[in-house]
Amino acid sequence: MPDLVLKGKVIKLGDNISTDDIIPGRFAHLRSNLPELAKHVLEDTAPEFASRARVLLATGEGKAVLVAGKNLGLGSSREHAPVVIKMSGIGAILAKSAARIFFRNAINQGLPVLLCDTDEIGDGDELEINVTGGKIVDLTSGFALNCNKMPPIMSAILEEGGLIPYIQKHKDFKL
């Protein structure tokens, strides 16, 4: 398989973005209506997030890259969190660290999450991300970063586009 390589502009967020930030509990009644739920993504914490991602998509810039600080996605197990982030037009996530359930949920949704030191990445920078090799080039400022490796089973799930397509294909977990 060829390496999975993505390009995209950065939307930068801070540390400790919780799943309650991504989807506040008061929208729990919309959880079976994902397009409606996605309209409220990060509404209280980063109100410009959804519109920025939408504009990038609409103007032909393609999917954006969500770049966060430490402990992204702490909190609840709601898989709706990576689902609505992906639906908003995010192609990949970079963070200094991510909470384990969120990390696993994003991979299960076929949304790459790479862990690296995100401090030097600027808001609006253009990135080239080699998901397979775990390498990032910041095309705007011209530096490169290496990311932590994920367990092979996660790479395999990501390669199939998520856990459900992975299981449909393999019928079981393959170590």
Add this chain to the structure above:
Amino acid sequence: MGKTLAEKILSLKSHSEAKAGDVVIADVDLAFVQDTTGPLTIRQFKESGFEALAKPQQTIIFLDHAAPSPAQQLSNDHILLRRFAEETGCRIYEVGEGICHQLVAEQFASPGDVILGSDSHTVTAGALGAFATGMGSSDVAVALALGKTWFRVPESFLIELNGVFPRGVYAKDLILYLIGQIGADGANYKALEFGGEALAQMTMSQRLTIANMAVEAGAKVGLFPGDKITQDFLMEYGRGDNYKPLYPDAEANYEQVIPVNLDQLEPMLSLPHAVDNVRPVTRVKGVKIQQAFIGTCTNGRLEDLAVVAEILKGKKRHPATRLLIAPASRQVLIRAMKEGYIQSLVKAGATILPPGCAACLGLHQGVLGDSEVCISTANRNFKGRMGNPDAMIYLASPATAAASAIRGEITDPREVT
């Protein structure tokens, strides 16, 4: 080489020699969903082409988060979940039965089990020595069908507890203190394992409070050994046969050892908007509160209500402070009525909410208004958690919450007797 509790359980359930860092496929003894994560799980289960559950009697749906439902969409989600239970023959716990984690502790979890829930506080059952962890809908959907899942075997931190709790200090204060020390991401991907001499005196109710919040330090599980106290608890709930002793090996390898002397602890609080933003109550007292919420999978048990009833007996809540109390399960409510706690609480001005999550996650039964301050016995105080991003949530023990409800401001429980 000796094994930690995490390595022991995952070795057993993966039929292999599991060491920290390995990736294993393990049997799942119990898998459950609740009403806010369940509908997506079911849709994914069906989308994958699955029809049958691997273990219908070990699959449970809990209707506890929106209970009773405050909105038509959530009522329709409940219908979807009830239908799934009918189609597949899994168990379902209706509105009013209680919070998933409390019911799992009372009726299902046993030492050495692997338990998967589509709820992050599934870690609660670690109090009974179960490798219990939260996952998202896709992972749980697959586990429902295959009866197994994959795990990376976590490295463990040993939390070594010695001493006894001073007056006015409880398990909640200990776990808040610990999270303050470790940080909200300090134990990411790790197991917290609790040991030390203090365990011999530590009730199951206290252990459940502690294990419940392991995830707030990022941990995958919060594990207690299976010991005499576990056995007594299982016998109390008619499940004595489920008991198996479970201890870590003496030569087990821990990534860190964190000693805590309970004698040195004092009442603690988590300040808005982060669970690891921890301070002693003495440094925060006096903050005015409009609501006190006592309950949740962290602190809605009989022992918690006993402490609260004792403090509130013959007293009244402050006129400007609403006092909301939600027992964690029907069983807890029944026992609290029998002991006379409910009577004392209602007389003190409390509103008793039905067994369930109640005000915890901000969708009903106690949503906060703009700029309001709530003291809560729950496990999370993130911005917006109780339904309003402009509100403030302080996390505390039931004793601190009860004392604060009387004075209408954050109060050290040692001052109210």
